[in-house]
Amino acid sequence: MSNARTERDADERAPEVGELTPPDRTLMGPGPSDVHPRVLKAMSTPLVGHLDPSFVEIMDEVQELLRYTFRTDNRWTIPVSGTGSASMEAAIGNLVEPGDTMLVPTNGYFGGRMKSMAERAGGEVVEVSAPWGDPLDPVDVERAFDAHQPDVFGFVHAETSTGVLQPNVPELTDIAHDHDAFVIADCVTSLGGVEMRVDEWDVDVAYSGPQKCLSCPPGASPLTLNDRAMDKVLDREERPRSWYLDLSLLEGYWGDDRSYHHTAPITNVYALREALRLVAEEGIESRWARHRSVAGDLKAGLQNLGLEMNAPDEYWLPSLNAVQVPDGVDDGAVIDGLLDEYDLEIASGLGDLEGDIWRIGCMGYSARPKNVEYVLAALEDALAAQGHEA
Amino acid sequence: MSNARTERDADERAPEVGELTPPDRTLMGPGPSDVHPRVLKAMSTPLVGHLDPSFVEIMDEVQELLRYTFRTDNRWTIPVSGTGSASMEAAIGNLVEPGDTMLVPTNGYFGGRMKSMAERAGGEVVEVSAPWGDPLDPVDVERAFDAHQPDVFGFVHAETSTGVLQPNVPELTDIAHDHDAFVIADCVTSLGGVEMRVDEWDVDVAYSGPQKCLSCPPGASPLTLNDRAMDKVLDREERPRSWYLDLSLLEGYWGDDRSYHHTAPITNVYALREALRLVAEEGIESRWARHRSVAGDLKAGLQNLGLEMNAPDEYWLPSLNAVQVPDGVDDGAVIDGLLDEYDLEIASGLGDLEGDIWRIGCMGYSARPKNVEYVLAALEDALAAQGHEA
Known part of the structure; x- marks a missing residue:
């Protein structure tokens, strides 16, 4: 087999992988968050x-x-x-x-x-x-x-x-x-x-x-x-x-x-x-205050949807909002629906809390009113599709 | 001290760091190489x-x-x-x-x-x-x-x-x-x-x-x-x-x-x-061939400048060309001169070979005729400045 032939053969076997075109997600899970x-x-x-x-x-x-x-x-x-x-x-x-x-x-x-x-x-x-x-x-x-x-x-x-x-x-x-x-x-x-x-x-x-x-x-x-x-x-x-x-x-x-x-x-x-x-x-203290404020709106919005936070207020973590999955709602179906229909990432529970909570991040550039409004609107739709009323 | 005051104080202490404007280097050292x-x-x-x-x-x-x-x-x-x-x-x-x-x-x-x-x-x-x-x-x-x-x-x-x-x-x-x-x-x-x-x-x-x-x-x-x-x-x-x-x-x-x-x-x-x-x-075998060919031109050009490769031809590594520092030439002065005056990175020797060789990479997107011509021209100038004649 000539060298030229070998080269051609190897090159023909090269995987054909198209241009990088990942979906345009809004990241409200446990990280990564949206990048500025x-x-x-x-x-x-x-x-x-x-x-x-x-x-x-x-x-x-x-x-x-x-x-x-x-x-x-x-x-x-x-x-x-x-x-x-x-x-x-x-x-x-x-x-x-x-x-x-x-x-x-x-x-x-x-x-x-x-x-x-x-x-x-x-x-x-x-x-x-x-x-x-x-x-x-x-x-x-x-x-x-x-x-x-x-x-x-x-x-x-x-x-x-x-x-x-x-x-x-x-x-x-x-x-x-x-x-x-x-x-x-x-x-x-x-x-x-x-x-x-x-x-x-x-x-x-x-x-x-x-x-x-x-x-x-x-x-x-x-x-x-x-x-x-x-x-x-x-x-x-x-x-x-x-x-x-x-x-x-x-x-x-x-x-x-x-x-x-x-x-x-x-x-x-x-x-x-x-x-x-x-x-x-932004200033570090202003940044802490923004997270508290924007995530506070998220928390209030989640409660308006009839959802309960998993952590009591005194231990509430603004950057990661754990919210209980209501009875009768399939946590995975909601997550998949948000991803497929809204290009929106939130996450399920891990370990002891798997199936019991969703985890909704509110971090850095994702801690914006725009993102919070979007996640609340999308979640309301997804819950309604599962028969859950606010 | 009020909260507002604390915030302002902390924010005032924030380091002032300007926009990211690194120099535009040509990378012909041991890596990183120029990125496509x-x-x-x-x-x-x-x-x-x-x-x-x-x-x-x-x-x-x-x-x-x-x-x-x-x-x-x-x-x-x-x-x-x-x-x-x-x-x-x-x-x-x-x-x-x-x-x-x-x-x-x-x-x-x-x-x-x-x-x-x-x-x-x-x-x-x-x-x-x-x-x-x-x-x-x-x-x-x-x-x-x-x-x-x-x-x-x-x-x-x-x-x-x-x-x-x-x-x-x-x-x-x-x-x-x-x-x-x-x-x-x-x-x-x-x-x-x-x-x-x-x-x-x-x-x-x-x-x-x-x-x-x-x-x-x-x-x-x-x-x-x-x-x-x-x-x-x-x-x-x-x-x-x-x-x-x-x-x-x-x-x-x-x-x-x-x-x-x-x-x-x-x-x-x-x-x-x-x-x-x-x-x-490009095809993997064509890519290997390109490295051999472009680095071959680099090697020939270095030899034309009167420089000797450190490795014999049979062990020559196209991606990393180790070339001996001629007697009487200050290896570090050449490296610094190339960086300061030509925005060009090459490297010194390491360990046992420190001071004895320069290391000139020819890798990936840096393995281009353009880069090779540039490094040869710049090195010729830098060597002449040190009194070394080809």
């Missing part, structure tokens, strides 16, 4: 190298903007090169050393993920219990500390699976610090949308994802550690079990050296920069 | 959800296109949600179990990274030696197998740090399989630019990055495993040490279930799809 046009435009910016002096400047700016958004002065504030679970594993996999004990919550999906990550890091895991749909009670946390003396305590500030906001954060961090433990806060669904003050509330480590209240495509995920936490990381006896997420190596790239570790996802960093600029322009 | 305008356009496409039926279709298409590009029918062919080092660690961290022995090369920067990842996975590491700038000799590989009986053998198909192409791949995989070992090939700088035939050459696991010969922004990185390798992964006694990169969990998302694991970097998957469509349109 300015951020999409940043994504199409031609690349510079990941060690280019101009990129080093961009890295500095992103770090500064992240600090503002986290409300922290932490030096170790970086985007991790992966999606939210990568920043989560960077936090847990570096802070938890073999032999350490980590206390994790049971009141939602993401406490279970914390457990799995801590175990893989070589840690022991103990739990503080609360039902899915409730926040942690500081009394239970204190009791768990007294019983187990954990080294690290993880909690979920905004539980995406249940739509519950954890109140009393400073109370939780006080308990942990009174017991000489470190606190890791999962801020995936709160950063940039719901009040979180890393320094004032004395959170040692916090991580997030960009595709929630920051309305940025996923791929570079916020992480911040205070000096005390970073000292523990840098003093580890055994290297972290992931090379990719080893913060002592990432320190070389994001710290003063700017030495090569891995190729950063340049475009995702561009996008995060633009998304964070939008946060700074 | 169609791929940049794909990056600015509005997002759908990561579990949207339309995204599941896109995932299928990307997998099919990746199989074509890797020349494989492997079912387990996916983009890993991170940059090339993430797909590298996904390969090593899943295949290497505690107690396994991995054989790694010493002839470049990335063998050292393999070693670190294998050790963190709980493996023992043994080495097969060759100087930086040489490929592995099959005789040495055979000898290392006889001496150490490793379970896993990793080699670098295209060494980005030295500009050396590893020939005799089928010979290496035969040796490994005769010793019942698995083969992992680092194809970061070869996939889509230099001949690599995963199935025909009997490579068990191969990984790559998107920002080299695929000319796609980094963030979602190709990985393929054959059934035999995936069986080892799924039969592990101990879970892999990274949750984020656990292939048994990723199987749930990219396999038949399409169940939630983590939020995929949707936009990066869009971009990869477009970059791979360009591969399919």
Whole structure:
């Protein structure tokens, strides 16, 4: 067989895949949220190298903007090169050393993920219990500390699976610090949308994802550690079990050296920069207020449709509205109908709440009156089609 | 202090960061390479959800296109949600179990990274030696197998740090399989630019990055495993040490279930799809031929400037041209001059070759006559400024 023939044959086998034409969705699920046009435009910016002096400047700016958004002065504030679970594993996999004990919550999906990550890091895991749909009670946390003396305590500030906001954060961090433990806060669904003050509330480590209240495509995920936490990381006896997420190596790239570790996802960093600029322009506290206000209208509208919120008002999470599926209504049929007929994404429940709730996000650029009106109108139609009357 | 006052104060502290205006570089370094305008356009496409039926279709298409590009029918062919080092660690961290022995090369920067990842996975590491700038000799590989009986053998198909192409791949995989070992090939700088035939050459696991010969922004990185390798992964006694990169969990998302694991970097998957469509349109073998031909012109032009290639012709790597820095020329001054005066990126040597070579990429959309003519003209000027005459 001649070379020319081989080439032709191989080329003939090339898959025929058409132009990229995804549907034009309105994203009101648990993330990703609608991305601001300015951020999409940043994504199409031609690349510079990941060690280019101009990129080093961009890295500095992103770090500064992240600090503002986290409300922290932490030096170790970086985007991790992966999606939210990568920043989560960077936090847990570096802070938890073999032999350490980590206390994790049971009141939602993401406490279970914390457990799995801590175990893989070589840690022991103990739990503080609360039902899915409730926040942690500081009394239970204190009791768990007294019983187990954990080294690290993880909690979920905004539980995406249940739509519950954890109140009393400073109370939780006080308990942990009174017991000489470190606190890791999962801020995936709160950063940039719901009040979180890393320094004032004395959170040692916090991580997030960009595709929630920051309305940025996923791929570079916020992480911040205070000096005390970073000292523990840098003093580890055994290297972290992931090379990719080893913060002592990432320190070389994001710290003063700017030495090569891995190729950063340049475009995702561009996008995060633009998304964070939008946060700074709006002002972080105004942004929190907008989420409360717009999601408040959503909540009122849902209640007007005769629906009940899953979380009591005091734990209501503006960025993720968990609403109960009424008796006799097929939750999946409503979700599919909204997607097919309205190009509108909302989500079902996860884990313990599967089938019981819908999850309606109200995050970042999706937290707009336009989106809220649309989701309420579409949901009213879809419920009526199922025989449910407001 | 009133709430209004607090808000204003916080907002006043917001960092002032201007519009994103990076310089317009021509990227002829070791990656990222210039990104095709169609791929940049794909990056600015509005997002759908990561579990949207339309995204599941896109995932299928990307997998099919990746199989074509890797020349494989492997079912387990996916983009890993991170940059090339993430797909590298996904390969090593899943295949290497505690107690396994991995054989790694010493002839470049990335063998050292393999070693670190294998050790963190709980493996023992043994080495097969060759100087930086040489490929592995099959005789040495055979000898290392006889001496150490490793379970896993990793080699670098295209060494980005030295500009050396590893020939005799089928010979290496035969040796490994005769010793019942698995083969992992680092194809970061070869996939889509230099001949690599995963199935025909009997490579068990191969990984790559998107920002080299695929000319796609980094963030979602190709990985393929054959059934035999995936069986080892799924039969592990101990879970892999990274949750984020656990292939048994990723199987749930990219396999038949399409169940939630983590939020995929949707936009990066869009971009990869477009970059791979360009591969399919050109035809993989034509693309390899283009890289040989355009990089051949680059090599000839460099030699016309009186420069010597670092690798002998038989190991020459078209996608990464390592060229010796002439005596009396300051390598860093040339690099900085090209960047400052020509908006042109080339790179210095790494590790053992630091200061001795320049690395000039010729990858994907950067492998064009236009780019080659530009880099040759600019380099001629820069060398003349240093007193070097062709």
